[in-house]
Amino acid sequence: MHGRWTRVVRTPLGLTATVLVVAVLALACFGPLLWGDGADAVNTDGILAQPSADHWAGTDNLGRDILLRVLVASRLSIALALLAIVISVAAGLVLGSAPFVLGRRSGRLMSAAVNIAVAFPGLLLALFFAVVFGAGATGAVLAIGLAGAPAFARLTQTLVAGVAARDYVAAARTLGIGRFRVLLRHVLPNVAEPLVVNATIGAGNALLAFAGLSFIGLGVQAPAYDWGRLLNEGTGALYVNAAAALVPGAAVLLAGLAFNLFGESVAKGLGVSVGAGVRALPRLRAGVPRETEPAGDEPRMNSYQAVLEVRDLEVAFPGPSGPVRPVRGVSFQVGRGEAVGIVGESGSGKSLTALAITRLLGDHARVDASRLELLGDDLLAPDTAVQRRMLGTSLAMVFQDPMTAFNPTRRIGGQLAEVATHHQGLNRRAAIARAVDRLTAVRIPDADSRVRQYPHEFSGGMRQRAMIGMGLMGTPALIVADEPTTALDVTVQQQVLDLLAAIRAADDVALLLISHDVTVVGEVCDRVLVMYAGRIVEDLPAAGLTTAARHPYTRALVAAVPDMTTDPAEPLATIPGRPVAPADVPAGCAYAGRCPLADARCRAEDPPLTGDAATPSHHRVACWHAGEPLPADRRPDELVESP
Template sequence: MARRWLAVLRTPLGLTTGLLVTAVLLLAVVAPILWSDRAEAVDTDHILAAPSGEHWAGTDSLGRDIFFRALVASRLSLELALVATVVGVVAGLLLGAAPLMLGRRLGRLVTAGVNIAVAFPGLLLALFFAVVFGVGATGAVLAIGLAGAPSFARLVHTLVAGVASLDYVSAARVAGVGRFRVLLRHVLPNIAEPLVVNATISAGGALLAFAGLSFLGLGVQAPAYDWGRLLFEGVGMIYVNPAAALAPGLAVLLAGLAFNLFGEAVAKGLGVTTVGGIRMPAVTPSRPGSGSRSEAARGEHLAMAPSDLVLDVRDLRVSFPGPTGPIRPVRGVTFSVRHGEALGVVGESGSGKSLTALAVARLIEEPGRVEASRMEFRGADLRDGASAHRHLLGTSMAMVFQDPMTSFNPTRRIGGQLAEVAVHHQGMTRKQALARAVERLDAVRVPEPGRRATQYPHEFSGGMRQRAMIGMGVMGTPSLIIADEPTTALDVTVQQQVLDLLQSIRDEDDVALVLISHDVTVVGEVCDRVLVMYAGRIVEDLPADRLDGGARHPYTRALVAAVPDMDTDLDQPLAVVPGRPVDPADVPPGCAFAARCPLADARCRAEDPPLEPAADGSQVACWHAGEPLGLDEATGVLVEVEGP
């Protein structure tokens, strides 16, 4: 970080404007000390004198030296401008972060108010607030600060929205971290650079605006004076002594340019776009090979969930507003997961796998809507919202995201991020929590965990980051781990290591696992049961050992056939699923897979088949379940096999 800022100062513009800003700030400090007496000295023998060797910019109506008054005025001018900038930045931060802090409804109201305020010119807002707060320096500071707040709030809102959608913020929320702490520890550090740059530019604008208000008589009042007040007085004698207005005018121009150009130089150098309660006892962790969890933890577990079910979801629906009506990417999903069970979820991109997991974890924000007739985790109703079950979600549900690079906050050390869960939910001190974080890194087979805990995410390889992410999930005593395509960005060897790690955690602590993946083979090897999703619905629910050869839905059979194995004939085209997945915004009537299915008939295109149980305990949603299919060797597409 420091190198990047030093690189800015090595550019001609950055160095020049940096020196100029430094000079202006030094002047504001030393000028009142050195020249206040000369600036206040009244000389009635030289009233309204023209510029001379004794008075470089002439004198005012009391014979006071205008040049020295302009130098001394630098302190008050900069002080007031910087205070106004601070007011604008603080107000902008509060308004811009409101959607994250206040929730859906209040956040939308605040955002709407900001959007309305941005539509008004800044000067008009400043004049309005100046009238509201009254004439004087205090009123002008509040007026300029609040007038600049809407544009800064818009910037903050845009940046916060971008960071709040990343995986490491979602992971912190699943861990039960409060909104305020998420903002301070995970969001603001990652948007600090553009905010600093724009605040620097705003200081230049505030300086000019404050001079303008003082010039109009709404700012600093006599006998105090700033550059705007001096400019106002100088204009009154412009025909007698033009230099009386030139000196404060040049001071405002140079200082304003210095801040604005320095901010632009920093923005260019950094590549930044500029736009205007219950303390819980510590749980003794179990190490690999040390057996199951402590009796206390197991007792808490049983007290929380007397049923064998860890997760019970009925008729889950997720919708988003669209131009022609609601878009429903998840349509009536029903499933359950028991202790120690591994449930796989497969399907093409857009089938609703990840949205189902996010809905269970309560990570879908407005304008998305999550509805379900039942959604219980360890006996707790998740429909009440994440905040009602923050401790439960933070300690009993873990989530491993797809991209290990975005799963951690890049500005914080790995150990600190893992420790956050223990500090919030297990009543540990920071030292105890860091020690547990090191132990958890060791438990997930991260080498040299003590040293690794002090490193940043970019110092970890992809596989190590994914292990650390799993380590964050097991900082508590999870009953359920949701792994959303945890091996997608990893090579084959590391993929197997991550899957083996998940399996070992499941075996040791009787943890339920929901594994979301595109890879049917991986799911078949790791899981006990498989849900196959298509167009936001479950089309088949079957034991994993029956995927290859026992699947009854044409879509499931096509997915399995599309995975090559050692017996695949390399001289023939690889099997494919013809056509494209259904657009959630335009789901056709009847079976959504009908357009791609070789068995589809008129009934399939008119009636959507329900998910019905079969005699072997599986479930399938198809009017032609189990009918024979063959592989067209010429095209690699599954086709209907006609009867004898």
């Protein structure tokens, strides 16, 4: 952090701006002490004197030295401007953070109020508040402070919304930490730098605005004086002594320029930029069957004891023409010690299914299911401390990007220890010791010193292992890993997968692995769920993924992965067309537009997910032409998406 701020003064502009700001602040601190007596000295023999060696900027109508008065007025001018910007930032933080703290409905009202206020020009608001609070320094400070608040509120809303979408904020909410505490500990520390930068620039603007109010008589009143008041007095004698107006005007200009240039330099040095709900979730429409299980609609777990049971899971988001369902009637189970993989193209609903299970979807999402249980506990039940403790200790989530899952402003050890202190009642020392032990368990070397480091000091693979270690702070029965090897090189990918396999084998932990990589899922998992357009279209043993797949989509996914037998002279296999958009799912089978076996029935009726006499009881497929050979006379590049 120190190095980043050092970069600000390494450029010519940054160094110049820093020197100017330091000089202005020093003048404000020491100006009245050095020249206060001289500035107030009345000399009736030298009234309205021209600039001379004794009085560089001349004198006013009482014979007082104008330059000394400008130097002394720096304290009041800058102090009041800084006080106004503090009010702007404080009010902006309150208004901008309100939607996060208050929740969706109240937050919308607050956002609407901020949007209306931002639509008014800042000068108009300042004049309005100045009239409301009355003329004087206090009224002017409040007027400028409140007039600048909407801009900071809009900035805070944008920054808070960006951080609130991070995984570590969702995890903190799941732990049961209150919104206000999450705001203070996880959100505001991560938006501090942009606010500081914009506040620095805003100080220059507040200085100009305050001088303007004093100039028109709404600011500082006699006998006190600031630069704006001196400028007003100087304009009365502009044709007699131009320096009387130019000197205070130059002071306002230089001080405002110093703050603005310093803010811009800080922004460049730090790399900082300046400047709908679902009321009800209707059931699936007619013609879209729910997934059914064999053997009397009861899922078969073979030798596995059920850890997670999902039945008829639906996820909906608000849309312009009604709820959009990216997950539609998903049903499956995961047993103790079992590894289940979920594969499919982007947008198939894999990650949303995992987030719904882990209760990490935001308030704008609606989750519904006839059964959603972890270790027999209903995950759709009202939020309680017992349920939060169960989620925090029995369920571990490994996110796709650990850099967004960890809070960048807090040390790794403190973030891991929070789980133990919050759910297991350990004190700080014991929780840190537990964190060291868990980091050692996930094969992070020198864990004693690593716990004191920040996430950016870890490599990508180490951050992912630390994320797994956070999940192991409790005693998880289920690990949900959402694309845990994304953006890692193949060696580190294998290390992460080996670590998950070792944890699973050592503690009989169930694993739900989400991935685009069919090969990885086939090697790591016992069973594979293939998703398309929010539904499971095939559920089959991983050992039969390349040989026993019966759905055309599953076979196309497997064929699209090259292997050692792939002819390099031939073009790679692809799946024609594009995935179906969740907001525009067609009638019938969603894959029909890309399927070479599709017929009229496929486009009219959506097949249920069932087993039949030709397949084992644990192999289910949703297709009217399951297992039929693909037509040999049609190449993949000849298949086009149906209108």
